[in-house]
Amino acid sequence: MTGKWSFSRRDVLRTSAAAGAGVALGGMLPAWRARAAAELNMWWWGEQELPGLQAFVDDSVKKYTAATVKPMLQDTAVVISQFQTAAASGEAPDIQFLWNGIYHMESVWLGYLQPLNGLVSDAVIQASNPTLLSNFGGNTYRVGWYPLPMIWVYNKDAFDKAGLDGDKAPQTWDEFLAACEKLKSAGIAPVGGGIQDGYWGEWYFGHALAQNVDSAGETIGLFTGERDFREPKYHEHWVKLEELRKAGFFNSEMLSTELYPGIDLIVAGKVGMGLSVGSRVPADSKASNGRVGTMVMPVYGKGKLAGQPIFDSQGLGIAAKAKDPKGAAAFLEYLQSPDRLKAVHESTGWIPANKNFDVSVLTDATVKDMWQRWGLSPNIPYLSNLVPGQFYEQALLPTAQQVVEGKITGEQAGELAYNVAKEWRDFNPDIVENYKKWAVDLGG
Amino acid sequence: MNQTSRFAPYLYVAPLVALLLFVFGYPLVRIFEFSFKMVRGIDGPWIGLRNYELVLNQPLFWESVRHNLLLLLAVPFMVAWSLLIAVVLYERLKGWKLYRVVLFLPYILAIPIIAVIMKKLFQFNGPVNEVLRWIGLDFLALDWIGSSDVALWTVMLLIIWRESALGIILFLARMLSLDESLMEAAKLEGANWWQRVWHVIVPQMRVVMEFYIVTSVITILSAVFAYVYMIGGGRGGPGTSTMVVELYIFNALIRTSLPGIAAAVSVMLFLVSLLLIVPLFAARRRANEEETA
Numbered sequence: 001m002t003g004k005w006s007f008s009r010r011d012v013l014r015t016s017a018a019a020g021a022g023v024a025l026g027g028m029l030p031a032w033r034a035r036a037a038a039e040l041n042m043w044w045w046g047e048q049e050l051p052g053l054q055a056f057v058d059d060s061v062k063k064y065t066a067a068t069v070k071p072m073l074q075d076t077a078v079v080i081s082q083f084q085t086a087a088a089s090g091e092a093p094d095i096q097f098l099w100n101g102i103y104h105m106e107s108v109w110l111g112y113l114q115p116l117n118g119l120v121s122d123a124v125i126q127a128s129n130p131t132l133l134s135n136f137g138g139n140t141y142r143v144g145w146y147p148l149p150m151i152w153v154y155n156k157d158a159f160d161k162a163g164l165d166g167d168k169a170p171q172t173w174d175e176f177l178a179a180c181e182k183l184k185s186a187g188i189a190p191v192g193g194g195i196q197d198g199y200w201g202e203w204y205f206g207h208a209l210a211q212n213v214d215s216a217g218e219t220i221g222l223f224t225g226e227r228d229f230r231e232p233k234y235h236e237h238w239v240k241l242e243e244l245r246k247a248g249f250f251n252s253e254m255l256s257t258e259l260y261p262g263i264d265l266i267v268a269g270k271v272g273m274g275l276s277v278g279s280r281v282p283a284d285s286k287a288s289n290g291r292v293g294t295m296v297m298p299v300y301g302k303g304k305l306a307g308q309p310i311f312d313s314q315g316l317g318i319a320a321k322a323k324d325p326k327g328a329a330a331f332l333e334y335l336q337s338p339d340r341l342k343a344v345h346e347s348t349g350w351i352p353a354n355k356n357f358d359v360s361v362l363t364d365a366t367v368k369d370m371w372q373r374w375g376l377s378p379n380i381p382y383l384s385n386l387v388p389g390q391f392y393e394q395a396l397l398p399t400a401q402q403v404v405e406g407k408i409t410g411e412q413a414g415e416l417a418y419n420v421a422k423e424w425r426d427f428n429p430d431i432v433e434n435y436k437k438w439a440v441d442l443g444g
Numbered sequence: 445m446n447q448t449s450r451f452a453p454y455l456y457v458a459p460l461v462a463l464l465l466f467v468f469g470y471p472l473v474r475i476f477e478f479s480f481k482m483v484r485g486i487d488g489p490w491i492g493l494r495n496y497e498l499v500l501n502q503p504l505f506w507e508s509v510r511h512n513l514l515l516l517l518a519v520p521f522m523v524a525w526s527l528l529i530a531v532v533l534y535e536r537l538k539g540w541k542l543y544r545v546v547l548f549l550p551y552i553l554a555i556p557i558i559a560v561i562m563k564k565l566f567q568f569n570g571p572v573n574e575v576l577r578w579i580g581l582d583f584l585a586l587d588w589i590g591s592s593d594v595a596l597w598t599v600m601l602l603i604i605w606r607e608s609a610l611g612i613i614l615f616l617a618r619m620l621s622l623d624e625s626l627m628e629a630a631k632l633e634g635a636n637w638w639q640r641v642w643h644v645i646v647p648q649m650r651v652v653m654e655f656y657i658v659t660s661v662i663t664i665l666s667a668v669f670a671y672v673y674m675i676g677g678g679r680g681g682p683g684t685s686t687m688v689v690e691l692y693i694f695n696a697l698i699r700t701s702l703p704g705i706a707a708a709v710s711v712m713l714f715l716v717s718l719l720l721i722v723p724l725f726a727a728r729r730r731a732n733e734e735e736t737a
Contacts, residue, residue: 077698081698084486085486110485195682252569256588257590389700393700394504398679401681402683407683426498
């Protein structure tokens, strides 16, 4: 036993040599640290809605030489909770995928994200189309990655069949109702899609509430209690929905059909008009031989946001405790380089959110036109991204379903929304204050 | 018994107890703790009973509870149906072993698979309604998953169909272990089929039926998430017509960032389930005592 722990002179020399080597290695520590810091973790999402994005990420990581980037595709259900839990325990990735609006703003308020201004160049941030909803306290927390123009679509063949002009979408509510009448007379369900999973109600809210508000900040007042859903102009969108139901303009299977199969009905010409999202247009245009047109929701409201194209984008941000924020910012800038923008298109068939993307590679006239109108022209943010989660689940989705079903009126929907907004304030007194501050950034 | 032998059994089970405490006990304690906090991220300030107060004053919570209670109506149907089919199989019809496998199949299949197929079948313009319209039963062609008046019953139908499979197998297994001479004796005494079932088989099935009823009640109170998630479009819809307590918890935790609220409802659900497990154990103890006597 004692022999095992006794030291000979040779052992002492060995130990000294090892210690010396240790000191020498210590001298090299900054260099080692620099190499270690050049490893970035990136948690991302998007393959689920944009097939091909995985290939783009893999290719980008492979070609990036300034750091080793370790990407991890997240499950849809845990994108936010996984990041927040990791951030709370100091284990957040350097780069995190971020949905727009409240879906990343809560992480900002919890102190889990850091502002990108100062890290990523302003020119890159602006060109990436992060949208207004990425701003809080004068800072921007996301760069845009790929866009989601929020659109209405119509089937040109169905329009032709109904004696309408397939190249001219209705722009006003009166024109829209007239088109609905003609489509109905021609035996085509004028408007609708699928609302069974509820998302149609979210999209509709984003399009229609915008008609009666002057800014995104005004919308926030509906949740913080400064404005009231019971006021007619703030629930007129649900009243319009009620009118469409009463007129028999919705497709009969709307309540039992999910969102995307519902859009398929428009592409197939079984439904005349409805809601969609820009990322579907390349495939839908191809499937219909270019007979699907895009349009802004026909105007009935008097708000400043009425009749304007709605633009949303998915984005990326940097965790507050990222081990290497500058390295992360450099990688984000790399993803916005012309070569990478082109690669997004090549991998996914969709386009990147960046305004500098070279549109000459787009061959489909409908896609090109849509990108020009929604991505590159003046646009407004998607108001549904301002909605608190509790309101989303308990008012936004159920009310539209109930109105379409005829269970409640538009006015009752406003009452329900008011009550749920009030409940939300009771459940989340701490977040209400942050919402009020956010409204300042959003022109409230 | 000396000192060592007295503690020896406890030492043998200690590792397992420690493991169970770690796997189940720790999360349970944390859930109880969270239910008294306004959790943001992974922790938050202590707010006493505020979460419980908010939940108990919320109409949506009570609507969820009401839906769970309505789904309990499925239990008598499940028991009766399972018993009927098990008795029929017990008669050893030709091919009864094949029928047994077919009837148990739904229980092996994952709920999402069954629900997705059922959703396709029960769409407003789907195959079920097309057939009903074709045979002139238009009045039965309901909007099975799109109507808030009907959707919960569609969920119940799916639950009865799938969960009965377990009942059938449990009941049949018990019947196959019964003393057949009793049945023969009853036959010789002139008892008809119904009398044999009611007076000979059912009394001997009491324990397994009690077990099935209690587990079914627990299932419906705390394990129907997958059914309503799939049929209700993932949201408890249309409207809130298929919202149940489990989905309420899921939404609070995952979708509305309210872990404290989710914890408070979980605690209440846990306590209710616990109350139901007590009679189950009591029934089993009674059965054991009867068998011993």
